[in-house]
Amino acid sequence: MHYALNLRTFFYSHYFYLGLRFAAGLVGVTLITLQFADMAIAMTVCIGALCTALMDMPSPLRHKFNEMSASVLLCGAVTLLISLCAPYHWLLMTMLVVISFGACMMVVYGRKSMPLQLATLFIMTMSMEHSMTARESFIHTGLFTLGAVAYLAYAMGISWILRHRIKQQVLAEALFELAAYIDIKADFYDTRYNLTEQFNKLIRHQSLLADRQQASRDLILRAHNNTKDAIVVQVHVCMLDLYELILSTHTDYAQLRVHLVDSPVLKTLHDLAYKAARDIESVAYDVTRKKASYAEISYEPELDAIEAELGAIQQRISEGKPQQEALAVLRAQRNKVRAIIKMIGELHQASQKVYDTTPFWADADMGPFLSQQKYEFRMILSHLRWDSPIFRFSLRVAMAISAGLLIGAWLPYSAHSYWIVLTIVIILKPSFSMTKQRRRDRIVGTVIGCVITALILKFLSYPAFILGALVLSTVAMPTFVYLRYRYAAVAVSVMILLQMYLLAPGNENLIMERLVDTVVGAVVATAFSFVLANWEYQSLPRLVRGVLDVNLRYMQVSFDLLQGKGKDDFAYRIERKRLMDSLAGLSSALARMLDEPSSKQRAVEDINLFMVQNYLLMAHVAALRAILRRHTKELPAGQLNAMLAESHEQVVEILTHALAPHNAAAREAAGQAGEHALMSASTLSAQDAAAAAAALVPWSGWPLVQRRIRLLQADAVKIIVHSEAILRDVT
Known part of the structure; x- marks a missing residue:
């Protein structure tokens, strides 16, 4: 269930606030007008307010003013034009068709333009039934514009007063969706659920989560000038860091189930994930209520149970039973879960602390993190084809x-x-x-x-x-x-x-x-x-190529970060966001395609697997970052960076082959190159393992790093296979 459909959280959500603001504005404008005029005039003023209210969405104040002002001007112009044409039936019919076409072309400006398109077409239909003289048309338009301007002034005033409250509500929505994401991850430990179906469900929800996180960025990172804003900025940044840690918990769940199928520890891991989701929800709930959040959930029973199971496995190994793999997998999950619990604690603390300044990158350009919107007429002209x-x-x-x-x-x-x-x-x-x-x-x-x-x-x-x-x-x-x-x-x-x-x-x-x-x-x-x-399948080649392009850049900044080449992780965060956005776009296209006639559906399974493999690449990078943070003692930077550089070269080669031109000869060559890349990756991984065992200085992180690099290379190769299959099916 969506969090805002739960009565406990509904009345704190920005959806309910929007409804109250909307109704109060419309009813207020109508009642005030009725004090000076009759019902017909009041309804005209009310419809003007209604058209502007359709643009009343959570947005930065400057953007909200521009969007609502555009609605006032455009809807006012349409009202006047249709009213003047109404006495001439043939001219009215012509203008209705022309305005409909023009309003729909505004979709080129993205999702933010959809309410404006609806408002334009709505007032067009409301104006077409009334035949007026030219004088009456101008009076009618004036009354309509009066209502529109009145609601604009009212909405801007309320939004300015509640500007920090709206940030809290949008941030809380992103946190609620992150908790729902963890609930899906929890079911990976439940053997009753099919792993493939769970992966598909996870990827679908990632699209929604990316959308909510972007809405949070757009409101919070555009303007953060006081101590109240500093708190929501810090909670927002902690949320993104927590999301990366959750990505790093990905493991070979099939292997985990095989090794621990008879152990109650799988249920323990499921319960830990479920508790973590409820803990994050408690932060979100407190944020919506403008309160500092404090931890109330104890993870100790589950953590103690995991430690007991690790001890039991260690005992069986000492008795000569081959359970080293089970020990390694469970120990890795234990470490990741502890890191997540610690980060959730930091999320609570971020909501409690009072900051003197905004705790974010100093003098950093937030533009790459924010939705960029350009309203240029040439964009419409470029789509007239x-x-x-x-x-x-x-x-x-x-x-x-x-x-x-x-x-x-x-x-x-x-x-x-x-x-x-x-x-x-x-x-x-x-x-x-x-x-x-x-x-x-x-x-x-x-x-x-x-x-x-x-x-x-x-x-x-x-x-x-x-x-x-x-x-x-x-x-x-x-x-x-x-x-x-x-x-x-x-x-x-x-x-x-x-x-x-x-x-x-x-x-x-x-x-x-x-x-x-x-x-x-x-x-x-x-x-x-x-x-x-x-049909959606027609856009798949462009979307797939977009994912591969972004993934290539993501791998570049990721390996630079892992090798310590940057002073911070700012560039990494930007490319991670872009990769998540591109995967979310592909996931949304797939979901829409599944609602189309079966004859128009293409490569459904390969698209699913393609998204999963790209998701796994992000998970492997996040896991490598977590490993390097945990194993800092006696870290052999030179040898480690040499291994990472070689691995990066292999992954870049593989992804570059996947981006080969979309024609038969190039695809065949890319397939051969992919097979060669797989053999090279396997050979390189074996060489690295041997080198680590024989030549490199002792370091506790070597086995974990090598395993992740092997998985990273193998999953990168699988991307070629699925991207080629998608292209074959849609071309």
């Missing part, structure tokens, strides 16, 4: 809206074309999977909302109760729009139907008409989701 998915999506929406308008005019009953168009706009999304999910949620949510509204109007038709239901639905709509869209669809149906009832209480067919219009719009959107469709 047939092979652009966004261009095809824009054409698809324009054609669907044209069809919806024609059907609305043709239907024998009193159809409402604007509601059909609004349904199409809400359902039809850039990807088939998003459209499929939105269609299901929209239809189910509308049906439930219509039933709830009918029951209210039949049995509870009292002004006070209707007003209360209206306010409650207004709070629920933005609260759940990013959590469970189906709940948001229920809320928005109740909200709009009750508003229409208050404006026109005599319309007895109100609910049935909206229900039929929703079904018509859903059918049109479904039909056009197959028109000029852009």
Whole structure:
């Protein structure tokens, strides 16, 4: 369950705060307007506020102002344009199609532009039903803009007051997702779970975790100027360090299960991971409540049980039983778990300490860690080509809206074309999977909302109760729009139907008409989701190459860090973030592809394995860092760096072959080179092992380092195999 759907944490989440802010702004603007004007004017002002409120998301203050100002200007211009064109049917129909196409092209600016696209299309549909004179159009636009500006001022004021609170809430969400990530890792120790399925589940969740961590970075690292901000910065940095330690706990779980299948220590390891997840959740919960967090969970019983098992294994070895491998694997997991527990303790301490200054890299440029957004018109122009998915999506929406308008005019009953168009706009999304999910949620949510509204109007038709239901639905709509869209669809149906009832209480067919219009719009959107469709498999070569490119850079900075070439790990953190983001993008594409028709699915198993192998490379690097931190005594820097340099050369060669040009001859050559690289890696690992045993100075970390390097090289070679298989299936 999502943390914000739990009553214990729901009322502290930024989703609930957004719902309250949204509802208070809309209701407040409407009530103030009603003191000076009638209901029709108040609703126009309210719709202006609503369009701006759609852009009210957790963002840095400067970004929020720019985004909401863009909504005010763009939606105001669309309102005026549609109002002026309304008396001329042919011109109105033309402008509806043109504006729909232009609004959808804004998707080139990324996820942040999606609410702006929706706001533009929403006000377009709300304005198309009213025929006005030119003077009335300007007055109507002025009232709309008044509401939009009023909400902009209100939202900026509240966001400034709550700027630190919002940082805490977004940081807490990232911590909750990290705890959920550990819960998945815990099940690797449970023999009831299939390891392959668990890996796939882990990689899927990594995509969500990367998104939440990026949202935390964008808010926390852009502006951190006081002691309160210093605390959230330090907790954020500790969270990322803890995530790397969790990555380093990866081991050969199949081997672990084989060696310890009859031992209760597997359950002990599972319980330790489960406790760690609850411990991190306690930090997140305290952060949402603006409190310092203190450790309340004891790990001693489980740690004592592991020590007892290690002693028992050591005893069996002394009796001549071959359990050295089991001892090594369990001891390594014990060390990693202790490091994680220690880091969780530091996470608690980070929330307690009062800092004089922000504890972060001095004078460092945070730009590489933050989402970069450029709103340049040339980006739209660059996508005006047939092979652009966004261009095809824009054409698809324009054609669907044209069809919806024609059907609305043709239907024998009193159809409402604007509601059909609004349904199409809400359902039809850039990807088939998003459209499929939105269609299901929209239809189910509308049906439930219509039933709830009918029951209210039949049995509870009292002004006070209707007003209360209206306010409650207004709070629920933005609260759940990013959590469970189906709940948001229920809320928005109740909200709009009750508003229409208050404006026109005599319309007895109100609910049935909206229900039929929703079904018509859903059918049109479904039909056009197959028109000029852009299937996910078409983007796989680009995404795979992106992962390999970033991984190559990640390996470079990782081995530089391991060899002590840098003064800090700043560059390593940047490339680690980029690799996680690229894997998250590929994982999201795979999840969307699985919702598409089976005939459009390609290389599903190889994509899974490709992501797993790249994930393992990160895990091996994290493990190497942890090993070097634990075994600092008498560390032979010269010999160790020579081994790391040779290993780095091998891995770079392997990944470079995987990045060979995408044609048959190059792939064949890359495959042969990959086999050669595998043999070279194996040979080199054997030579290193022999050299370490015979020539190098004694050091306790040699066996662990050599084992990790062998695993790193072997997993790098497997990346070639799976990347080639993906290319064969999609080309």
